[in-house]
Amino acid sequence: MSRAPKPEWASHKAVWIGFPSHPDLWQEDLDQARSEVVAFAAAVHADGKGEQVLLVAADEEAAEEARRLAPFAEVVVELFGDIWLRDTAPIIDPDGVAHDFDFNGWGGKYDLPGDDDIGQRLAADRGHTLKRHDWVLEGGAIDGDGTGLVVTTEQCLLNPNRNPDLSRDEIEARLQADLGFDRVLWLGDGLLNDHTDGHVDNLARFVGEGRLALPTGGENDPNWQVYQQAAEQARAFGVEVVTVPSPGRVLRDGEIVPASYMNFYIGNAAVVVPIYGSEQDEAAVEAIQAIFPDREVAGLRADAILTGGGSFHCISQQIPA
Template sequence: LEGAQEQFAEFMRIAGMYLEVATTPQLGIATNDSWIRDYGPIFVINDEGQIACHDFQFNGWGGKYETRNLDNEVPRQIAQHLDLPCCTHSMVLEGGSIDVNGCGTVMTTRQCLLNENRNPAMSIKEIEAELHRALGTRHVIWLPGGIEGDDTDGHIDDVARFVDPQTVLAPRAAPEHPDFAVLERNWDALGQTRDQDGQPLRRIALPVPEPISYDYPPDRWGPGGLQMVPASYANFVMANGALLVPIFGQRTDDSALKIFSQTLPDYCVIGVPADLLVVGLGSLHCLSQQEPQPTSISTN
């Protein structure tokens, strides 16, 4: 735990070089968990530069953990703190389960959003309609699923991320890796899909770190034991000209950082140690939720 806290502090320090950083304790907001990407507000910005928040329901990643009543209040509290309008939804949705290209496409996985432990009464068409209504999108890319050790039922932020409107970075593993099959299915799906305008996507492969496992003690959520954790270079954060990439003390770190630098030459690519953070089953993207810079703010 101490090592993970040190890595979190280092992440906050580096992020603070490029962003104005605020934690929920600093805002006086109580939470059940640290993964604000999933339960925090989802910010949207319109063509006039006005910002609003969306407050989706959070049920502890499909009811895997005990009540998350504090987490569910966070979007409204942050919206109130920022004096922003906030739209509340009845649909269950975590921020880490979606990624957008900013031009009308949202990307997600079938394993998560179509899971019966999220919105069993909603059809795929109803889910798509709600996403479009909230995010201003008009096209959904559905990938098959997520990686081993991910207790979120396959969040997209570990398996495929937009870095511009037509470019997606996605991990690909060696055949002997436990995630090989699902990552290949995702890769193939990305090759067959199109964006909101019917154009093919540009796919760039990221390496995959060697499997990292942790021997968890038994607790109220399970018997514990040795478990693979969801280590992925795709769990990066883009921050005002900087790209903060989780690294895991492995030989694949350098090759991953090189790919990011080649793909985004105008960004300052920084590796942030996350091998202990990921024992908590999340990483840099999971720990953060960005607020866009407005050009004007409306509370109407």
Template sequence: MGTSPTSFFQPAEWQPHRACWLAFPSHEALWGDLLPRVRAEFTALCRAIANPDPRTGYCYGEPLNILVLDEAGEREAQSLLGALQPQFHRVPFGDIWLRDTAPITLVNEQGDRQLLCLPFNGWGKKYELAGDAELAPRLARLMGLPYRTLSLTLEGGALEVDGEGTCLSTQQCLLNPNRNPGVTVAEVEAHLRDALGVEKVLWIESGLANDHTDGHIDTLVRFVAPATVVCMLPWSREDPNYDVLSAIYQQLQQLTDARGRSLTIIPLPSPGIVTSTQGEILPASYVNFYIANTTVVVPTYGTEADAKAVAAIAELFPSRTTIGLSARTLLEGGGAFHCITQQEL
């Protein structure tokens, strides 16, 4: 990577995890009548990540660290998740989107660890919830690791790395004046090179319709191996993201990574039209999967493309078990499985 052995960098998600951090869905004011179903989807995700043996209960996957708000929340979480032997932590948080509010683990070649905290402003001041802006440094202190804070305002879901010097992101998010007014591409790239230990930033222009994150990359393009990415292609002209997804596929064909390699692009189907209980188009994405130690958990939405997408992703991770699970209710809140997880390395 052209860095010294003591330089810190963000590893690729497929590297071994020490644990996965999540926050137990707790806020009735945010979820309303959907909260029981959100908790059911959350519980299924946790089980897939922990990967317990059905006979012995021994968990072969990764340990779970789960945030709860209070004693009552811990009791409720324990009743649903206790068999997975998680560690519960009573910590204030605004909502469950820890990909964006929890710290990122950095490592160096000597095995040292450091945490990177990202300044958070509620996705461009759209959803400013008590506890979220302070969560990253609070968790860093809880974890007992040294940490530093990036001087750009952004979220973890806006960053995708290959662990070999390349970062993917979107201009719609990182250059948005609701986060970093007046910042230039060159300034953003300099910050990311220093913070993440990357050498090259690859830019996608914009993201999915009605995505309140302003185009997070983890719903658009993901690395699945060095120089290999997945993206989605629309099924038909009726796809609400037809133009965006077609443009992303074309953009990826022009890019090379930090080592000069052209990207191998593996297309997945798009879920197509997925609407909320109010009839609004939701930013559904199969790319929002979580790569755990022994499993890959893929969100599904009850569309005809679900099975095809899960099967395609399974082929990319032969050493892991790929599991498709419903994220249909989670999506009502704006995201899916990758959005509510943060790996600790």
């Protein structure tokens, strides 16, 4: 039996979800971002048929608003810089040990108070044994299928702004020693203009053992070559590839943004897919529903969350049952 983290489709005890808490970061998008986060949390909770939702607010003022908007959730008050808990919350292994890694603001881009130790505090709040690891790793940079196989991108994990003193072989050794991943599928680049330097959870997601979902798009899609290369690498590695339409070229204020349906969250009762008003939204939700016939797949707008750089998977971290 693999000692790697359970795959996301395994049963969850609860999920941490970041609640937008800093008006200076979100500005005019704050209220809409909060509404989108609460809608996501409600879909995951599924009127009690899903999993327990732990909304994490950075201060009491934000917590009060979270309690008002989401009475179904438990609100946890812990200082953080921003809501991207996939990267800053701990990774819980099958034994309930919380693994916490160094965090350097996605390669030194965003140094915000609380992000460097929020994982340790969340683990303590839930009573998990903590294990610290002295190298930079964000949860959104990896995705596992539960068998010991993990997928990542060279753009992120081999980026000199993360672990400049570690070679590819040394990173693979640490993934095995620290998290039990004994096979690594390396993809190349992530999405254009992704400030995380190509997090894999915006590009490729395991949806079964040895089964990888990837986007596909036409030549007007700014990432079509990235998708094509990733599919070729995955098939050459020996995994099954299933494709989901890409939202294509999504612009905000005239700039291409890294909008992706791959940033879905797999909950106990529902799979929640971010949608953006693209003509591909409906087809993408239908494709993901076909992948998860035993769960309800919901497409929810994530426009305001995307202004912060991510989507539903980025703001959540599950606690396995």
